[in-house]
Amino acid sequence: MSLFLGPMHHFIPGHKDLTGKKEILHVSPSKEVYIPLAAGANTDLEVLVQEGDKVEIGTKLAITRSGFFVPIYSSVSGFYRGLKKRMSASLKPIDHMVIELSDSQNKIQALKPLDYRSASHEECVEQIKQAGIVGLGGAGFPAYIKYQKTEGMECVIINAVECEPYITADYAHTMQNVSRLVLGCEILKKMANVSNVYIAIKKTHPDWIQAVQSHLQSKDGISVRSVPDVYPMGWERVLVREILHKEYDRLPGEAGAIISNASTAMAVADAFEDGDAIYQKTVTVSGDGIKEPHNIVCPVGTPVAELISACQGYTSDSVRLIAGGPMMGKTIVNDQFVVDRATNAITVLKHVEDDEIACLRCGRCSDHCPSGLQPVRISMAVKMGNAEEMEQRGALSCIECGLCTYVCPSHIDVTENVRKAKRIVSLKKKKA
Ligand code: SF4
Ligand code: SF4
Incomplete structure (x- = not known):
């Protein structure tokens, strides 16, 4: 029975003691921040400042041109130095607004405070x-x-x-x-x-x-x-x-x-x-691949490499870097991406040699899927290139929880296959 239908008693070791009770570090970026010009998946934004403009913490930098209205504010005081393409945590290269930090940091109110009791x-x-x-x-x-x-x-x-x-x-x-x-x-x-x-x-x-x-x-x-x-x-x-x-x-x-x-x-x-916008984030940097795991408070746009340095670096030359947690996060090739408003964790795990073996047909991935799917069947449909079957088997209902990979005794990255199926089915639907 799936977790979705069943009692949902799946305990996973939390490793929370690595950071939970430890001192929170405050990291100031060394020279620049790179604020992603994006609101979720939307990258259609209008930049409201000119190159060379002085900005403060709380200066409005950009707003969405289409889709839901989302403004972006500066996370530091400094000078706007234009746009730069960088890899983002979404695994896509996107424009980032570069702000060179000034010596003193000043916060202005992004908006007027509001008394919720009397407001409509x-x-x-x-x-x-x-x-x-x-x-x-x-x-x-x-x-x-x-x-x-x-x-x-x-x-x-x-x-x-x-x-x-x-x-x-x-x-x-x-x-x-x-x-x-x-x-x-x-x-x-x-x-x-x-x-x-x-x-x-x-x-x-x-x-x-x-x-x-x-x-x-x-x-x-x-x-x-x-x-x-x-x-x-x-x-x-x-x-x-x-x-x-x-x-x-x-x-x-x-x-x-x-x-x-x-x-x-x-x-x-x-x-x-x-009257504050989100200008800083608390991010957990943890895992067995980092020397001194910590929670870190830093401005939005701080390069992840600077958080890694604040945690004394990696435990070995070969680690797996994940934007997010180990179950639902995305593996990223290097630490040059930045902390965004939605970033809550960077997980660093020791690299384990790929010891994937053939599927044992044990059914554990299906037993544990909280969406009631048969991930192994979707995986097989991906291998066969059968988009119709991927859709029929409900690939789009996958919440990318990572459990199917976690429980697979053959060490198959089943979640990645289901993610792939979701992309294929979504594309097919867009074209239809
Ligand atoms: S990642 Fe998707 S397919 Fe795999 S267990 Fe979670 S919901 Fe099911
Ligand atoms: S858990 Fe792994 S080995 Fe078992 S059926 Fe699913 S993919 Fe195959």
Whole structure:
């Protein structure tokens, strides 16, 4: 039985102790930051500054020309030096805005702070839209979209699960300022026009649960829901089932829930309280391939190579660098990409020789797929070049959780094959 249909008791070693309780490092880029000229997958943006312009932390640099409205703000004080093509974490070369740092760093308000208690729903939505807040759980989808239309919503679920191994960025970020997290919850509660906000935290984090609960006295309708330490507990569908005991077809809204990440709630509070856009990120740099794993706070646009240096470098010459966690992240060929607004982790693993053997037909990948797919069948369809079968077998429902690769005794990268099938089916649909 698949995890999606079954009891979902899949424990994966977390390795959270490598970074969770350690001091957070603050890294300032040495010379320049490279801010990706992109909003999620959208690279159609208009640059609002001229080469040579002086910018501060909070200066608006660019806005989207098409698609959802997303502004981009400077993460440092310095001088705009034009565009440069660089490899991004999405594995595509894209334009980046180069800012050369000046000696002194000054922050200006990206927007006027707003009192959510007296503001209208429209004003609240506009505040997070203008702040350029994108979902900080990794997808980079504009956060305001979920709060525009809230009819039929019953609750907000704040996802503080961090179910992927190694990642403790949300833990480190929110534990620095728990009252900010709670303020973010209050704002989102008002914006969603609901009576309840549930903050989902794993049972294995009693200190986090207690810290949040201690700030919830007299906060009507906001509570912590402790959830099991299983993977992929942070997937929206699993969270809705665990907390609301409901299923849905396409979107959590069908079950009356809006789900936002814990760091997104913090960013919302920053936008209302201080008029801040997202100019810095907390990123977990961890894994057995890095000498001194740490959580690092750095400006958006900081090259990953500088985070690696702050962690004393790699443990060997041959490592696997992943943008994100080991289950859902993407393997990147070198450390020249930068921290973006949606970056929450860099995982570095010791390189293991490719010892892939033929499929044993054991069915473990199908047993564990939370989407109820048969990844081995999709993999075979990819090998046969049979796009129709890939589609029929539901490749597009894959959430790229990485479990099929994780459980495969033949060490086959099944997830990569299913990802490939998704790309092929999507292309086929576009052409049709
Ligand atoms: S990566 Fe996709 S196919 Fe593989 S287990 Fe996860 S959801 Fe299923
Ligand atoms: S888990 Fe690996 S070996 Fe087993 S059926 Fe799936 S692809 Fe084949």
